[in-house]
């Protein structure tokens with residue numbers, strides 16, 4: 001369970017990115033975080049694994065106060081939380097399997113990770129993770145020979161190999177075409193359902209968020225303005241989350257088919 005209790009995040013330059021955030025996310029939920037650019041979505045998910053420190057309130061993960069973790073306890077805590085980025089964050093000049101194997105040695109510098117010596121057990125686990133996202137056949141291909149969608153699936157496999165309880169995904173499909181986006185979202189959904197891993201995802205594609213997530217959190221100017229089932233999101237709610245910009249959004253027509 002992830003809990004936000006009266007959370008505020010103010011950056012050093014004075015920007016308040018989050019205020020009065022109160023949330024409870026149970027193990028195994030698939031949550032989409034939506035809102036305008038600059039609303040605070042990335043900040044929200046990055047506070048969970050302490051990429052950013054909050055300035056007021058508390059974030060608890062399974063009853064552990066995240067702000068109080070120090071040194072090796074933070075590193076151990078982060079092992080339980082996978083992170084997926086828009087830009088995949090892979091070492092492209094080496095093979096897919098090497099990129100997955102790095103998850104077993106989080107404490108080593110990157111150059112040691114990609115040239116590292118791994119046990120047979122590590123290799124088996126890495127191959128299993130690749131199998132889970134349907135790209136086992138690419139294990140020995142160099143990453144720079146893969147499409148964007150395949151690269152994102154490698155990133156997902158690397159995260160899975162780390163056996164996380166939670167996956168934080170920051171715009172994971174932002175640079176993918178619509179067809180590939182759905183393939184990657186299917187992977188997230190399957191992993192969420194079959195492995196009971198919580199998925200908290202920032203996403204700009206509202207129609208995909210509504211289709212895949214069980215729960216939607218709408219953020220506006222750092223505050224949660226909607227928190228409920230994806231099936232309960234209406235045009236009026238989207239208007240509240242996105243404000244006047246929503247009506248002018250070109251996606252509106254496409255969305256009408258998906259929301260009540």
Ligand SMILES: Nc1ncnc2c1ncn2[C@@H]1O[C@H](COP(=O)(O)OP(=O)(O)OP(=O)(O)O)[C@@H](O)[C@H]1O
Nearest residue numbers: 011012013015017036037038039040041042043044
């Ligand atoms: N490191 C930082 N230092 C100062 N201000 C920041 C920092 N990171 C983000 N902000 C500010 O905090 C606010 C929230 O930013 P955040 O990146 O969380 O929004 P977002 O909803 O994820 O936006 P996007 O969809 O464009 O990624 C914005 O006003 C942003 O300019």
